[in-house]
Amino acid sequence: MTIQELAEQETLLYSEIIELCQPQTPKIDDRLKQIFAEYREVHQAYADMANVDIEALKRGLFIQWYAMTEPSYLTGIDGINKQDSEKIIQVLKEIVAARHFDYELAWMLTYYLNWPFAFEIYNNFKDFDWSLINGEANSLPETIDREAMKQRGQMGVYLNSLSRFRNSN
Structure with missing residues (x-):
């Protein structure tokens, strides 16, 4: 599946879970x-693409975080x-250590x-050097592109739901 097809799959699954x-x-x-089960497959596809596509890494990481912070019957x-x-987590560590992350990934991680409990279960998290992103993004940005977020699966739905962001495109 392409990353866009995965986003569409997530949108369908999320719509159905709400119903x-x-x-x-x-x-x-x-x-x-x-x-x-279908969401496990979506997450697996993101994990398989994470080392070559930072968007897949961001979405896979979001799914992991969201699975730990919200009840499954809602997500x-x-x-x-x-x-x-x-x-x-391993790909994330490598990207951060090489300083190949972008501003968006930095503020998402922050x-x-x-x-923090959302990541403590992962072995690769224990020795993660978070100081490498300190100073890069200590808070959420003022705005996000809400239309673009609509194309980013459940991560986009979640970020669009935050009242922190001013309306912008």
Whole structure:
């Protein structure tokens, strides 16, 4: 799948998970399990592309963070593969150590670290040198391109939901 096809898949899964937020039935439970499995596949695809596509790295990292900070019945994300997650953290470490990250990844990391427990389960996180991004982006930017975010899967949906950003394109 291409990164755009993955974003479209995420949008479909997210839309469906929102519709399923109602009293549980066996049919809804079965569909939730299926969505969780499909989201694992999306995350795996991002992990497979993370070392060659920084956008895939950002999205895979978001999924890992979001899976730890929000309930699965609201996100559709549950039980992502730890090996794929470790792969994303390893690529992240390499990019940060080589200082090949962009401003957006720096502020995303700074934001995610407000919930440090979200990454403590990863072996590759334990010796991560966060000082390499200190000073690069200590806070969220004033604006984001909301239209572009609509094309970035659930990460874009989440970032567009933050009231921190002024409306801009």
